Amino acid sequence: MSARLIETGLTPSWPAERVARHIRHTESVVLAAREGLKLPGFAIMQFGDTTAHLNLLAVEPRSQRRGIGRALLVWLEQTALVAGTFVIQLELRAMNLGARAFYETLGYRETGRVNGYYQHLEDAVQMARDLRVSVIQSG
Ligand SMILES: CC(C)(COP(=O)(O)OP(=O)(O)OC[C@H]1O[C@@H](n2cnc3c(N)ncnc32)[C@H](O)[C@@H]1OP(=O)(O)O)[C@@H](O)C(=O)NCCC(=O)NCCS
Secondary structure, eight states, X not given: OIIIIISTTSOOOOOHHHHHHHHHOTTEEEEEEEEXXXXXXXXXXXXXXXXXXXXXXXXXXXXXXXXXHHHHHHHHHHHHHHHTOOEXXXXXXXXXXXXXXXXXXXXXXXXXXXXXXXXXXXXXXXXXXXXXXXXXXXX
16 A cells, blocks of 8 residues: 555555564554455554654545544544654655645644655655644643
């Protein structure tokens, strides 16, 4: 799914062994959405002391716009809050306007750009969300 939906046109950098390493890694969460026997979406997030990094998030095209991406991200955010890790950071391809709109809807804001981040073919937009902001607003 990563090669097909996220790294389209790039040399895939998330082979199965790398995902397996994250499944075993105690500071990573590999999360899958399940519908019967199908896995329509997944996410991988790595936790640091003060920030967590969302490595990957994807939902199958036929299952998009049904709230699965939001459900995966909210689950990860709740996990981060429990762990006391309040800032979530991520990078996405600069031309991925759909994903950018998705993250903005969920409260993420652009924090920077990295030229040629994706194999020198495409820039990255860096985004982040401080989970404490919504905690304060909803409290
Ligand atoms: C980005 C992605 C994960 C969103 O997953 P999703 O399950 O479709 O998202 P949701 O249904 O939970 O969307 C929640 C809200 O985000 C916004 N949103 C989601 N996709 C959007 C899009 N393509 N354009 C504009 N807004 C969008 C909408 O406000 C949506 O609510 P609505 O459907 O009620 O209007 C999915 O489009 C995807 O997998 N894309 C390909 C891979 C990718 O780009 N991954 C992210 C970069 S690592």
